[in-house]
Amino acid sequence: MTLLRLEDVSVRLHNRTVLDSLNWQVEAGKIYSIIGPNGSGKSTLLKTCAGQLKPAQGKVLLQGRLLDSYPRRQLARHMAMLQQSQASLPDVSVRSLVSYGRFPHQPVWGAKRKEDEEIVEWAMAQTGTLPFAERKLSNLSGGERQRVWIAMTLAQQSGLILLDEPTTYLDVNHQWEVMELVHNLNRKYGITIVMVLHDLNHAAACSDELLVMRAGGMYASGSPEQVITDRMLRDVFGVRASVGRDDRSCRMHCHIEGLLEAVDFSAQPAIAAVK
Amino acid sequence: MVINAFRIPMSKGILVIVALTAAAILATGFSIGTGAVRISLSEIWLYVFHGYDGPMKEIVWNIRLPRTLVGMLVGANLALSGALLQGVMRNSLADPHIIGVSSGAGLFGIIVLILFPHLWSMLTPIAFLGASGAAAIIYLLAWKDGVQPVRLILAGVAVSAFLGSGISALLIFFSDRVNGALVFMVGGLSAKSWPELEIILPYSLIGMSLAFIGSSHLNILALGDSNARGLGLSVEAARFFLTALATLLAASAVSVVGLLGFVGLIVPHSARLLIGSDYRFLLPASVLLGAAVVTFCDTLARLMFAPLELPVGIMMGALGAPFFLYLLRREAR
Numbered sequence: 001m002t003l004l005r006l007e008d009v010s011v012r013l014h015n016r017t018v019l020d021s022l023n024w025q026v027e028a029g030k031i032y033s034i035i036g037p038n039g040s041g042k043s044t045l046l047k048t049c050a051g052q053l054k055p056a057q058g059k060v061l062l063q064g065r066l067l068d069s070y071p072r073r074q075l076a077r078h079m080a081m082l083q084q085s086q087a088s089l090p091d092v093s094v095r096s097l098v099s100y101g102r103f104p105h106q107p108v109w110g111a112k113r114k115e116d117e118e119i120v121e122w123a124m125a126q127t128g129t130l131p132f133a134e135r136k137l138s139n140l141s142g143g144e145r146q147r148v149w150i151a152m153t154l155a156q157q158s159g160l161i162l163l164d165e166p167t168t169y170l171d172v173n174h175q176w177e178v179m180e181l182v183h184n185l186n187r188k189y190g191i192t193i194v195m196v197l198h199d200l201n202h203a204a205a206c207s208d209e210l211l212v213m214r215a216g217g218m219y220a221s222g223s224p225e226q227v228i229t230d231r232m233l234r235d236v237f238g239v240r241a242s243v244g245r246d247d248r249s250c251r252m253h254c255h256i257e258g259l260l261e262a263v264d265f266s267a268q269p270a271i272a273a274v275k
Numbered sequence: 276m277v278i279n280a281f282r283i284p285m286s287k288g289i290l291v292i293v294a295l296t297a298a299a300i301l302a303t304g305f306s307i308g309t310g311a312v313r314i315s316l317s318e319i320w321l322y323v324f325h326g327y328d329g330p331m332k333e334i335v336w337n338i339r340l341p342r343t344l345v346g347m348l349v350g351a352n353l354a355l356s357g358a359l360l361q362g363v364m365r366n367s368l369a370d371p372h373i374i375g376v377s378s379g380a381g382l383f384g385i386i387v388l389i390l391f392p393h394l395w396s397m398l399t400p401i402a403f404l405g406a407s408g409a410a411a412i413i414y415l416l417a418w419k420d421g422v423q424p425v426r427l428i429l430a431g432v433a434v435s436a437f438l439g440s441g442i443s444a445l446l447i448f449f450s451d452r453v454n455g456a457l458v459f460m461v462g463g464l465s466a467k468s469w470p471e472l473e474i475i476l477p478y479s480l481i482g483m484s485l486a487f488i489g490s491s492h493l494n495i496l497a498l499g500d501s502n503a504r505g506l507g508l509s510v511e512a513a514r515f516f517l518t519a520l521a522t523l524l525a526a527s528a529v530s531v532v533g534l535l536g537f538v539g540l541i542v543p544h545s546a547r548l549l550i551g552s553d554y555r556f557l558l559p560a561s562v563l564l565g566a567a568v569v570t571f572c573d574t575l576a577r578l579m580f581a582p583l584e585l586p587v588g589i590m591m592g593a594l595g596a597p598f599f600l601y602l603l604r605r606e607a608r
Contacts, residue, residue, distance in 0.1 A: 052504060076507030087365075087499040091551045096494075103495055104507035108488065156506070 002064075003028040003160060003192055004049055009058035011041075011048055018044045020216040021058065028159065031186050031193040033203040036213030037237055042196045043084065043164055045213065049194060050081045050162050076104035079160040080153035084168060084196075086145075090138045094148050097137060098123055101155025123155040127181060143174030150181060161185075163195035167202060175199070179206045204228050204252035212236055224252040234260055288556035291549050295563035299347070302570040306343040307335060310577055314339075341468040346573045346587065347566035348475045349464070349528040350538055354565025355486055356525035357539030358546065358558055362493035363517050364424040367547060370540035371525035373431040374518065377536065378438035379409025380529040381460060385442050388456040389449045398459075399474060399530045406526035409434060414518060421511045427518075462535030463586030464573050471531045478527035482520055486558050489517055493554035535588050537595045538565055541602075548602060568595075 004026040011019040019041045026032055026049075034042045047053045048060060051067045060067040062078060070078070080101070089097070101123065102116040124130045127147045137145060146166065153161050163182065167175040183206050185191050197203045203210055204224040212219040212227055214236045220227050233241040238260045246253040307323075308314045314322075314331050321327035322335040353371060360369040371377065383405025387398050394401070414422065416430040442460075446453055458465070495508045503510050525539060546560040569587060576590040 050505065052501060072504065072509050073507035076505060081501075081505040083499070083501050083505075086502070087497075089497065089552075092497075092553075096553060100495060100498065100506060103491070106491070 001028045002026070003062070004194075005059075005061040005064075006049070007059045007061070009048060009055045009060060011044055011053055012056045013044065013053075018216055019048065019055075022216075022218055024211060024218065024221065026160075026192060026194055027209075028192050029186075029190045030208040031183065031206060032195070032209045032211065033207040034194070034196045034211045034213060035198075035200060035203050036219070040213040040236075041216040042213050044216075045211075046081075046162050046164050046194065046196050050079060051075055052081070073104045076156060076158070078158050079162060080156040080158045081162040082149055082153050082164060082166055084164040086149060088138065090136065092137050093133070094124070094129055094135055094137065094140070094151075095120065095133045097148055098129070098133075098151045098155050101152040104156060119157060120155050123151040126154060126185065127151040141174075143170050143177060146170060146174070146178055147181065150178070154185065159190075160192045160194065163193065165196050165198060167197070167199065175202065182206065200228065200233075200254050204254070228252045228254055288550055288553065292556065292559055292563065295546075295549075295560055295567065299563045299567040299570070302567040302574070303343055303347065306346070306570045306574040307339045309574060310334075310339065311581065337468065341472055342464055342466075342573075343570055345467040345471050345475065345531070346464050346570045348472070348479045349532050349535065350542070350565035350567070350569030351562040352475065352479055352482065352524040352528040352565075353535060353538040353569075354542035354546070354561040355482060355558060356521040356528075358543035358554070358561040359486060359489070359493070359517050359521040359524075360539075361543055361547075362496060362554055363514050363521070364428060365497060365499075366424060366428070367544055368540070369428070370537075370543075371521065371529070372435065372536070372539070373428055374522055374525075375409030375413045375431055375434050375438065376406040376522060376525040376529055377534045378435040378442070380406035380526065381534050382438045382441050382445075383408075384459050384530075384533070385445050385456050388459060389445055389452050392452075392455070399471075402530035403526050406529055407522050409438060410518070410522040410526070414515070422514055458586055459533040461586040462529075462533035462588030462591075463584075464532055464569075465584055465586070467532065475527050475531055478523055482524040482527075483562060485520055486517075486524075487555075489513070489520070490554040490558050493517065493558075497552065497554075533586075533588065535569070535591065537591050537599075538569060541595050541599045542568055544599070545602060548605075 002025050006022055006024045009019060009022045010017060022045065034045060036042050044053060048055055062070065099116065099120045102119065106116065124133055127150050129144070129148050129151050132140065132144065137148065140148065166178050166182070170178065179202050182193055182195070186193050207224060209221065210224055210227045211221045212232060219236050220232060228243055230241060230243055233239050233254060240257040240260055241254045242257065243252065243254045245251070304316050304319065307319050308316060312331065312334065314335065318331065319335065322329065322332055323340065357370045360371065360373060361367050364373070380402040384398060384402040387394050387401050413427065413430045413434050416434065417427040419426065446456070492508060492513045495503045495506055496510065496513060500510050529535065542565045543561045546557055546564050550556045550560045572590040572594060573587040576585040576587045579585060
């Protein structure tokens with residue numbers, strides 16, 4: 001079933017075309033990763049899928065219905081989004097934050113129902129955040145905090161979760177922890193995942209489908225096997241790389257050897273310094 | 276076990292609320308009981324709740340009780356207004372000044388008091404008009420595909436400075452008539468009675484009920500615009516509604532008692548330090564603390580240089596500023 005469909009979508013930001021006539025669709029129950037170099041429009045695409053940015057042209061359809069036609073509250077019950085960076089919330093407890101995920105399901109006056117408490121409990125259990133449920137967000141490590149934010153999106157109980165670079169600022173161990181968590185949630189509960197990733201090996205290991213962005217358009221899409229090639233890495237990222245299959249995990253794996261063209265920064269004229 | 280863990284932060288919040296309620300009640304008793312004549316708490320009880328027809332009935336019913344109630348509502352409204360704005364602006368140093376309530380009410384109030392003294396009886400509605408008008412102008416100036424807190428704060432600073440220069444100009448041109456205007460500029464509860472209470476009460480009641488409904492929205496707004504939208508909150512609508520509410524609360528208070536500064540800043544900020552940033556607790560805590568602080572300060576202002584009476588605004592500033600500095604230092608540590 002097609003959950004999300006983008007038809008000829010263009011997005012303009014500050015009079016610049018950031019997404020250019022993009023066509024794409026997301027099937028329910030799969031994990032999608034959007035990869036591409038900085039400024040290729042990955043985050044813009046994700047925000048457009050979330051209804052946070054309005055396309056200048058084209059249509060975004062959620063379950064066959066225009067995204068714009070959903071009231072905010074109803075949309076929030078269909079999809080949850082994890083932002084790339086979060087405001088610091090010094091004295092919010094883990095449990096409070098996760099319970100905010102119930103907001104779109106609650107009446108306007110915000111009454112807390114028993115069902116909400118149970119779902120919050122479940123979301124924390126799934127993300128391993130129960131042990132520090134009563135602690136303040138500011139007392140957690142980066143990895144723990146990220147899992148709490150994921151728990152909040154989980155408490156939203158939406159069929160689609162959008163994640164904008166969920167592993168940024170985390171060390172290797174916690175990066176894989178987040179990847180495993182996302183993978184589990186997908187396999188266990190059939191939650192559709194669309195995420196922007198920087199690490200190609202994360203994307204290759206955890207995704208059913210990849211979308212490669214270049215300069216606001218789609219370069220390629222398909223399974224990791226189809227998409228991750230020497231040629232793609234050269235064309236899109238401008239790096240020399242060897243692509244292979246990891247012997248143990250049978251996952252696609254790329255080893256970056258270096259830049260395609262050597263850049264000598266010292267050869268650039270130092271105009272700024274003179275001024 | 277699980278349910279128990281859920282209650283721990285709740286009960287701490289409720290404990291603080293109970294303590295603040297007690298403080299507000301004590302301040303009320305202190306305010307009604309002290310002055311030129313002392314009246315004991317038990318006597319007050321008899322006068323107020325049992326219609327006791329004693330010698331102090333006039334003093335209690337016509338002077339002390341209404342004045343105390345006006346002070347409480349003024350404190351509650353200003354503190355609640357400040358708490359709402361701190362949430363909307365995502366800035367714990369925001370207060371009703373920021374949306375031009377003080378400068379707007381100030382300029383219109385001064386114009387009435389200095390230029391059209393015969394309109395004196397219209398002072399309150401005109402000041403109210405100035406306060407809400409200034410807020411509306413600031414909101415419009417800050418509007419550009421929605422309102423960002425930083426733009427709102429900057430527009431507020433600019434408009435307040437503009438209106439403030441008008442106030443200064445009037446005070447200098449008509450320096451011979453300044454006396455009556457000064458009390459309004461500082462803010463005082465002197466001679467406030469039932470008519471003033473009737474003006475404020477509806478705003479307090481409606482404002483408080485709507486604010487408490489909005490408290491969960493403030494919690495969501497605190498997560499940032501993108502998160503709030505993602506959770507299904509109409510950020511622009513919530514921001515507009517809550518700012519309008521804060522404006523009405525502050526304007527109703529300021530137009531009645533004059534430019535009482537600081538309550539809207541230090542009370543919600545102090546309440547936040549006591550009870551945390553969860554607006555479901557912070558809003559009621561601000562209301563109670565605001566009522567207690569203004570009532571307490573007004574009583575001190577009446578007593579300290581008796582029979583001379585200081586405007587409560589001066590006492591608030593004198594006590595509030597050092598306390599606020601103390602809180603800021605404690606927070607910085």
